[in-house]
Amino acid sequence: MATEHRTTADDEGGEESELPLGVSVAAAAVAAAVLLPVLWLVKTGLEVGVDEAIALLTRPTTLEVFLNSAFLVALTTAACVLIGVPLAYLTVRTDLPFRRFWTIIVSLPLVIPSYVGAFAFVSAFGPQGSFQRLLAPIGVERIPEIYGLEGTVLILTLYTYPYVYITARAALKSMDTTLIDAARTLEHDRWETFRRVTVPQIRPAVAAGALLSGLYVLADFGTPSIMRYDVFTRVIFVEFGTFGRDTATLLSLQLVAVTLFILWLESRVRGEERTTAGGRSRAAVSLGAWRYPAMGFAALVAGLALVVPLAILLSWLGTASATVNQSLAFEWAYALNSVTVAAAAAAVAVVAGIPIAYLSARYDGLLPAAFERVSYVGYAVPGVVLGLALVFFGSQYATPIYQTLYLLVFAYVIRFLPQSVGSLRASFLSVDPALPEAARTLGQTSAGAFRYVTLPLVAPGLFGGAALVFLTTMKELPATLLLRPSGFTTLVTHIWTAYESGYFGQAAVPALVLLFVSGLSMLVILRQEGYDVK
Amino acid sequence: MNEQHGTPRTRRRFLQAAAAAGIVGVAGCNTPGDNGNGTETETEDGGSAGGESGPEQIGSGQSPFGSRELSGVPMSEMPDLEGELTLYSGRGEALVGELVGFIEDLYPNFTVRPQYNSAAELVNQIDIEGDNSPADVFYSVNAGALGALADMNRTQPLPQEVLDFVPQSFRSPDDSWIGTSGRARSVPYNTDTFSESDIPDSIMAFPETAEFEGELGWAPTYSSFQAFITAMRVLEGEDATREWLSGMQDLGVSQYGDEFQIARAVADGEISAGLTNHYYIQRVLARRGQSAPLSTAFTQNDAGAVFNVAGACVLDTAEDSTLAANFVRHLLSAEAQDYFARTTFEYPLVPEVEPIGRLPTIDELNPPEELNLSQLSDLETTIELLRETGVL
Numbered sequence: 073m074a075t076e077h078r079t080t081a082d083d084e085g086g087e088e089s090e091l092p093l094g095v096s097v098a099a100a101a102v103a104a105a106v107l108l109p110v111l112w113l114v115k116t117g118l119e120v121g122v123d124e125a126i127a128l129l130t131r132p133t134t135l136e137v138f139l140n141s142a143f144l145v146a147l148t149t150a151a152c153v154l155i156g157v158p159l160a161y162l163t164v165r166t167d168l169p170f171r172r173f174w175t176i177i178v179s180l181p182l183v184i185p186s187y188v189g190a191f192a193f194v195s196a197f198g199p200q201g202s203f204q205r206l207l208a209p210i211g212v213e214r215i216p217e218i219y220g221l222e223g224t225v226l227i228l229t230l231y232t233y234p235y236v237y238i239t240a241r242a243a244l245k246s247m248d249t250t251l252i253d254a255a256r257t258l259e260h261d262r263w264e265t266f267r268r269v270t271v272p273q274i275r276p277a278v279a280a281g282a283l284l285s286g287l288y289v290l291a292d293f294g295t296p297s298i299m300r301y302d303v304f305t306r307v308i309f310v311e312f313g314t315f316g317r318d319t320a321t322l323l324s325l326q327l328v329a330v331t332l333f334i335l336w337l338e339s340r341v342r343g344e345e346r347t348t349a350g351g352r353s354r355a356a357v358s359l360g361a362w363r364y365p366a367m368g369f370a371a372l373v374a375g376l377a378l379v380v381p382l383a384i385l386l387s388w389l390g391t392a393s394a395t396v397n398q399s400l401a402f403e404w405a406y407a408l409n410s411v412t413v414a415a416a417a418a419a420v421a422v423v424a425g426i427p428i429a430y431l432s433a434r435y436d437g438l439l440p441a442a443f444e445r446v447s448y449v450g451y452a453v454p455g456v457v458l459g460l461a462l463v464f465f466g467s468q469y470a471t472p473i474y475q476t477l478y479l480l481v482f483a484y485v486i487r488f489l490p491q492s493v494g495s496l497r498a499s500f501l502s503v504d505p506a507l508p509e510a511a512r513t514l515g516q517t518s519a520g521a522f523r524y525v526t527l528p529l530v531a532p533g534l535f536g537g538a539a540l541v542f543l544t545t546m547k548e549l550p551a552t553l554l555l556r557p558s559g560f561t562t563l564v565t566h567i568w569t570a571y572e573s574g575y576f577g578q579a580a581v582p583a584l585v586l587l588f589v590s591g592l593s594m595l596v597i598l599r600q601e602g603y604d605v606k
Numbered sequence: 607m608n609e610q611h612g613t614p615r616t617r618r619r620f621l622q623a624a625a626a627a628g629i630v631g632v633a634g635c636n637t638p639g640d641n642g643n644g645t646e647t648e649t650e651d652g653g654s655a656g657g658e659s660g661p662e663q664i665g666s667g668q669s670p671f672g673s674r675e676l677s678g679v680p681m682s683e684m685p686d687l688e689g690e691l692t693l694y695s696g697r698g699e700a701l702v703g704e705l706v707g708f709i710e711d712l713y714p715n716f717t718v719r720p721q722y723n724s725a726a727e728l729v730n731q732i733d734i735e736g737d738n739s740p741a742d743v744f745y746s747v748n749a750g751a752l753g754a755l756a757d758m759n760r761t762q763p764l765p766q767e768v769l770d771f772v773p774q775s776f777r778s779p780d781d782s783w784i785g786t787s788g789r790a791r792s793v794p795y796n797t798d799t800f801s802e803s804d805i806p807d808s809i810m811a812f813p814e815t816a817e818f819e820g821e822l823g824w825a826p827t828y829s830s831f832q833a834f835i836t837a838m839r840v841l842e843g844e845d846a847t848r849e850w851l852s853g854m855q856d857l858g859v860s861q862y863g864d865e866f867q868i869a870r871a872v873a874d875g876e877i878s879a880g881l882t883n884h885y886y887i888q889r890v891l892a893r894r895g896q897s898a899p900l901s902t903a904f905t906q907n908d909a910g911a912v913f914n915v916a917g918a919c920v921l922d923t924a925e926d927s928t929l930a931a932n933f934v935r936h937l938l939s940a941e942a943q944d945y946f947a948r949t950t951f952e953y954p955l956v957p958e959v960e961p962i963g964r965l966p967t968i969d970e971l972n973p974p975e976e977l978n979l980s981q982l983s984d985l986e987t988t989i990e991l992l993r994e995t996g997v998l
Contacts, residue, residue: 297827298863300861309827314986316986460734464734475721553722
C-alpha cells in the first residue's frame with residue numbers, strides 16, 4: 073500500500089516551527105515577488121473609488137462576460153480532462169500500437185500558440201475559408217459557423233489538453249500498479265478497478281493539469297477575440313484601449329478573485345495526496361479490438377490540432393512574397409533571442425520553484441499551502457496586465473533593469489512559475505522521504521541529503537518543469553511586447569508584426585521555426601520520463 | 607500643381623535606398639491613371655493562394671514607384687539629426703519600420719531606439735512610467751491617443767516651423783501634436799452586390815437601408831470605429847447615436863476584430879459592405895489585384911466621413927526636445943509624405959503631396975466641417991454608450 077509520509081499526522085500545532093528556515097525564507101521571497109503585480113492592481117484599483125467600482129462590477133455586461141468566461145473555463149477544462157486522461161491512459165497503461173509515436177504526437181499541440189491555432193481554424197473553417205472553397209464545387213455555400221462559444225472551446229481544448237495529458241501521464245507512470253493487481257484479484261472488473269484504484273491516485277495530478285488549462289483559458293485574450301466570443305479579457309482590452317486603466321485594473325482584480333476561487337475549487341478536487349514509493353511496472357492492459365478505435369481517437373485529436381495549423385502555415389509560406397518590406401525579413405537572430413530568454417526563464421523558474429514545491433510537498437500547514445497557491449496568481453493574470461504592472465515596478469523602482477532582458481525574464485518567471493512548481497511538487501511527492509532520512513543517518517547534512525539523494529530523484533520533474541516553462545515562454549506575446557528592450561525581436565513578436573499588418577506569408581517562417589524549436593523541447597520532456605521507469 | 611522642391615539627388619537616394627530595402631513590393635499602386643496592379647503577390651489568407659492575386663508586373667518599364675516627382679520639403683533641407691532617440695511607435699513596424707530605418711541611416715550619428723506596440727498600450731505605458739519614461743517621441747495611429755497624452759500633460763509644444771507644414775485642422779489647437787498622414791472613414795462595398803449609387807450619402811441612413819440587412823460589418827473594439835462613434839455623438843447628439851447603434855444591430859451587422867478583416871470579408875463576399883478606414887480597401891486591392899470585387903464609397907459631411915490623422919508628439923520626458931521635434935519634422939518631409947501615400951495608402955497631409963490609388967484628393971472629400979479632431983479624445987462616453995446599447 074502506498075504509505076502516507078505526512079509530518080502532520082498527529083501534531084497539527086507544532087507544524088510551523090518544523091519548517092526549515094532557509095527554504096521557508098526562499099519560498100517566501102519567491103511568493104512575495106509573484107505578488108508584486110497584484111500590489112499594483114490593488115493600488116490602482118483603490119484609486120477608482122467605491123461607487124464607480126460597484127457600478128462597474130454590477131453592470132449587466134460585466135455579469136454577462138463573467139458568465140461567458142465561466143462557461144468557457146468550465147467547458148474547456150472538462151473537455152481537456154475528457155481528452156487528456158484517456159490519452160494518458162492509452163499511452164501509459166495499454167498495448168496501444170506505436171505507443172511511443174502517439175505519446176509524442178498527442179503532446180505536440182502544446183507547442184502551437186492557441187492564437188495561431190485560432191487563426192488557422194478561422195482561415196480553414198471560417199465562412200469562405202479554405203475548407204468551404206474546397207467544398208464549393210459540390211455546391212456547399214456555407215459551412216457551420218466556427219465562431220462563438222463552441223469554436224472557442226474547441227480551439228482552447230485542442231491546445232491546452234496536453235497540460236492534463238502530461239500531468240496525468242506522469243502520475244500514471246509513477247503509480248503503484250500492484251494495487252491494481254490486488255483489485256483485480258478481488259474480482260473488480262477493469263472499469264471498476266480504474267474508478268476505485270486508478271482515479272484516486274491520479275486525481276491530484278489531473279486536478280493540477282486541469283488547473284493549468286483552466287487558468288490559461290481564463291487569462292487568454294487572443295483566442296476568444298479571434299473566435300469572437302466575449303470574455304473578461306476582451307473587456308479589459310477595450311478599457312485599456314480607451315486609456316481607462318483604472319477600470320481595466322479593477323476588472324483584472326476581479327479576475328484575480330475568480331482565480332483564487334478556482335484555486336480553492338481545485339484544492340477541494342485534488343483530494344488526499346500520498347507520497348508513493350514509486351511505481352512498479354506491470355504488463356499493459358490489452359485493448360483487443362479496441363486498439364483501432366483508440367488509435368483513431370488519438371489520431372483525430374492530434375490530427376485536428378496539428379494538421380490544420382501546419383497546412384495553413386505551409387500554404388502561407390507559399391504566398392510569402394520575396395519583395396516585401398525589409399522589416400519583415402526573417403532573421404535567425406529572432407529564434408536565438410526566443411531561445412535565450414526562454415531558457416533563462418526556464419532555469420530561473422525551476423530554481424525559484426524548488427523551495428515552494430519542496431515545502432508544499434513535504435509539509436502541511438497554512439504557510440506551505442499559501443506559498444503554493446500564490447505561485448499561481450501571476451499565471452492567471454492576463455499578460456498585458458502583468459506587463460503593465462511590471463512597467464510600473466520597473467520604471468519606478470528598478471530603473472536599471474527596466475526594458476532589459478532581466479525584467480523580461482522576471483516577468484516570464486512570475487507568469488509561468490506554477491508550471492515548474494506543479495511538476496516539481498509531483499516529483500517531490502514521489503520521493504520516499506525514508507531515502508533522504510537514511511542519508512542523514514549515514515552522516516549527511518540535510519543539504520547534503522537533498523543534494524545527493526532527493527535532487528537526482530526529482531530530476532525528471534525538474535527537467536519536465538523547465539521544458540514546460542521554456543515552451544510557454546517561447547509562445548508568450550503580450551508581456552513580451554511591453555517589456556522587451558527596444559529593438560529586441562523574438563519569434564512571436566515577429567509573427568505579431570507580420571500578422572497585424574496582414575503579411576501572413578511573412579508570419580509563416582517564424583511560426584514554423586517556433587513550432588520546430590518548441591517541438592524539440594517537448595521531446596526533452598518525454599525523454600526525461602525515462603527516469604520514471606524503475 | 608506639383609511644386610517641385612525635391613532635389614533630384616535626394617529623391618534618387620531615397621528611392622534607391624528604399625528599393626534596395628525592398629519596399630517596392632508593398633507600393634502596389636501607381637499613379638491614378640495607371641491600372642495599378644500590385645506587384646505584391648501576397649494573398650490575404652492561406653486558402654486563396656494564387657486564386658485572386660494579380661501578380662502582373664508593371665509592363666511599361668517605368669520604376670515601380672511610377673514617374674511621380676516628389677513635392678514638399680526634402681529631408682536634405684531639414685536640420686541634421688544627431689544623438690539617440692527613443693521612439694514609442696503605435697504604428698506597426700511592418701508599415702513604418704522602413705521609413706524610420708531610412709531616416710536613421712541618413713545620419714551617421716543618429717540612432718533610433720524604437721518600441722513598437724499598440725498605441726493604447728504605449729499611452730498606458732508612458733503614463734505608468736511617469737517621469738522615468740525613456741520615450742522621446744510618440745508616434746500614433748490616431749489623434750485620440752495623442753489627445754489622451756496631451757490631456758495628461760505629457761506633451762511639449764512643437765515649434766512653429768514644424769506646425770506650419772500642415773493645415774490647422776490636422777493638428778492640435780494647443781500645438782501639442784501634429785498629424786503626419788490622414789485616414790478617411792469610408793464604406794467598402796462588394797461590387798458584385800452593390801454599385802456606388804446604392805450606398806447612401808448619409809451614414810445616418812444606414813439603419814433604414816433595407817438592402818443592408820445582414821450584409822454589413824463593423825469592428826466595435828477598433829479605435830478608429832470608436833473615434834467615428836465619438837464624432838457621431840458630437841455631431842448628431844447622444845440620442846441619435848444610440849438610435850443609430852440599435853438600428854444597426856437590428857439590421858444584423860456582423861462584428862469583426864479589426865477593419866482589415868472587414869475589407870477582406872467584403873472582398874470575399876462574406877458580407878457586402880462595411881465601415882472601415884479607407885486604406886484597408888487599398889491594401890486588399892494592392893494584394894488581390896484591382897479586379898477584386900471591392901470598391902470605396904464615402905458618405906458626405908457626416909461622422910461616416912471623418913478624416914482622422916496619424917501623427918506624432920514630443921513627450922515631456924524627451925531628453926533632447928530639439929532632436930525630437932526635428933525627427934517629427936522629418937515625418938513631414940517630401941520623402942516621408944510620399945512614403946505614406948505609396949506604402950500605407952494614406953493621405954499625405956502636406957498639401958503639395960497627392961494621394962495614390964483610386965482615391966479622391968483631400969479637397970474632394972467631404973468630412974464634417976464643424977468637427978475638430980481634438981474633440982475625438984473623449985472615448986469614455988462613447989464606450990459607455992456602446993456598452994449601454996450592447997454593442998460592446
